[in-house]
Amino acid sequence: MEKIFSPRSVAFVGASNNLGKWGGIIFRNLLDGGYEGEIYPVNPKEETVQGLKAFRAVAEISGDIDLAIFTIPSAAVPAAIKECVRKKVPAGIVITAGFAELGGDGAREQEEMVRLARSGGMVLVGPNGQGISSPRAKLHPWMPVLKPEPGVIAVASQSGNVSTVVAEELADFGFGCSKAVSAGNCADLSWPDYLEYFRQDPETRVIVLYVEGVGDGPAFFKAAKAAALEKPVVIIKSGRTQAGAVAAASHTGVLAGSDQVFSAACRQAGLIRAETIEDAVIMAASFVKTPLPAGRKVGVITGGGGFGVIAADACLRLGLDVVKLSDETIGKLKAHLPPWWSPNNPVDMVAGIGYGGPRELIPILMDSGEVDGVILLGIGWIYSMLDSVTSKIDFRNPEDKTLLARLDHDLKYNEMLRDYFFQFKKPLLMTSTMARLAVRRGYPGLLKLVNDGIMLYPTIEDSIRAFGALAERGRFLQQEKNLQCSTHED
């Protein structure tokens, strides 16, 4: 599979000059990405394709081919695969649709295609996907123009659009990808293959899956658990309901199973299940740098009471425990809060300008032994204010003196938060309504966090769900460790 993500040469069967066609768009994205290996467009009707000499057929290419990409009509794919097999091409990406998702003839054609490839030792991604992205190889033969930055999160998805949204949203929060693959119908390479590859891939530290059907259930969960023991695996499983299952069958030709059974199996295998694409992105990004909490006891610090009330509600709804703090801890907190502070968790700083703040409160909570982590609500609000005043501020070169002073203060504050994030062995999750804009707009204070791989949460609920996901992984690893110990003792 290394040939898929790091090929020395690529043949593109169906490369087109027409930018209104898949073969035109994806070939353009391949060219634009900066890929440094050989590229061979194959198109019998053209002399050149997008500036490169075109080949009439794969057989006419004299050099070795590591990877073949197919965007030709489904009826023509088997013949092209045969040619590749003769040329000993080790890997292919079949983007073409019109196979098992149609049932009947389509399913038979898909089987035949896979049989041909396997007989020649060729592995296939797809069919019916939108391609792949391999940022370190500058290889982006897929539909979106998007070129993710090199990162540590691997994405495998049974929907091209979902893989695009995942990669886009990761980019919004400042995260790149190690590899992204639109797996389509999973006719040849399937979940166990991707999971095993990402498990071993040294560039990958977190795995995100969008799954419509697992195929061979036991094989899926075996590979998933093996991966989960080493790296966090976040899964979006759709086709959960009757209507969803019908849609999945017609989308990628897979059969969705019972949803509750699936959830229980995920928990056993250590998979973190996300309800939405957005949740999966946020959870995956959280796993990159955040330490795992030992449990679900949380301390909440808020600059405004309303956020605290909402957080307290959401914690209980989403399974976190907003613990009652001891008198000792309350006493320590009191020293840094205004006289009108109501002793409580969430710790509402009651907008006490000039009193202490997170600098004092975070260490008190972290060191109290009473919480497994801290959620800090509402950082970076200054950028929302500045942005409202003028959308033209260049944060890298502010001219206004007052602005400079405010930005400098915010910069130091966020440097402190960054240090705290890495200093404590417990999670410190921070929310900011500006989280989705920090990278795009270049807010200097928030970049102090984002550039070090810290996830900022756009909503209160996002931070709470992420804490839950981190705790769930902590639980799984602890459970496996205990099992190992007890087995060892037996």
Next chain:
Amino acid sequence: MEKIFSPRSVAFVGASNNLGKWGGIIFRNLLDGGYEGEIYPVNPKEETVQGLKAFRAVAEISGDIDLAIFTIPSAAVPAAIKECVRKKVPAGIVITAGFAELGGDGAREQEEMVRLARSGGMVLVGPNGQGISSPRAKLHPWMPVLKPEPGVIAVASQSGNVSTVVAEELADFGFGCSKAVSAGNCADLSWPDYLEYFRQDPETRVIVLYVEGVGDGPAFFKAAKAAALEKPVVIIKSGRTQAGAVAAASHTGVLAGSDQVFSAACRQAGLIRAETIEDAVIMAASFVKTPLPAGRKVGVITGGGGFGVIAADACLRLGLDVVKLSDETIGKLKAHLPPWWSPNNPVDMVAGIGYGGPRELIPILMDSGEVDGVILLGIGWIYSMLDSVTSKIDFRNPEDKTLLARLDHDLKYNEMLRDYFFQFKKPLLMTSTMARLAVRRGYPGLLKLVNDGIMLYPTIEDSIRAFGALAERGRFLQQEKNLQCSTHED
């Protein structure tokens, strides 16, 4: 209450030169907003405050005062109110905290303050709020620098931060406010007053409430239902759980009731309950222009199968019915879709470039009589692509010819969608991963929709929840109409 939102003159008791104090920040925002009435800063220790002549006391102001704003310490508030009463000031905003939320003495002081004000016919917002914003009066005496555009959505919130986030997010989606008020402890003016005022306010067409405690329950629901009969009312109610209720008591000194009972009462009164701040914003914005569906039957159109599967799941989870389409409708759809299309709802356009699209599919579904509305997934993706290529594109003046052509195509496409939105008497909800950026980044195609007051949904689930909220309001109005008819017949 008109004096609060459209005063001819404002006295600011506690106006400060120190921009690190509430009295400095809020006074600055009042000055910066462009308010055209008289402004009188009151501060016995200063000659001038932020460039205006300061008065030692309210009594020293010779002109009439319509509105007094207080940021002085709580112990000094009663005396200042007395002065105002003597001067026949009709309205005040007490921003100062330290009253009922502390219990004991604080609660007694709050009662005394209200008694003093009422004895003089003066109404009070607060205490313990962050001020108000009245965009048409260019009046923004509140904590955030944010100055919402004039709009039709009124916001009343028992949390300053929540009102800020609501106004900010509305702005992100292209919506302004009619009025926003941080109601604090609701010591004098309370929910029935705000509801009745917004019900009558011709500038207000949608009402959003963030409520920690309703106070007098029957009075709240009576006023709420009266308002809901005329205008959509969206409510975020926190203090829902044990922990939330404790936090609410210490935040605004109110008592939260049983959550299930509250939900049932909301339904009866026609209030739309939102789970999160973000949901409330999206629902409120939806009510501005979207027609109400007659029921919960939905047709989904998607450019990618994965989105369709996820939507089908989410519809069932969130209470919409992805109906099976009749053979007749399927036949009509088929004429505009590629041969490999699997006949189904969601209608997956299977990325058939060059085939028909929403232009043909939307009217077929809308006119079929089989759905109460249509959800179209994934518009505006072109901007995500363009943004990825370069963050420097000036969409108003693109130089690149290819880009111009793409933008032009997208512009026409979105103009068509806008026309469809207003043409059909059923809701057409559209999702775009770029929805939150359309206004800030000025994407021309999406602005064709946003500038006409159409809400774009950032996620699939958001569009589905909004459809549910619209359907819920449709149900309520129908129920009330039926009741009225039957009462009439009796």
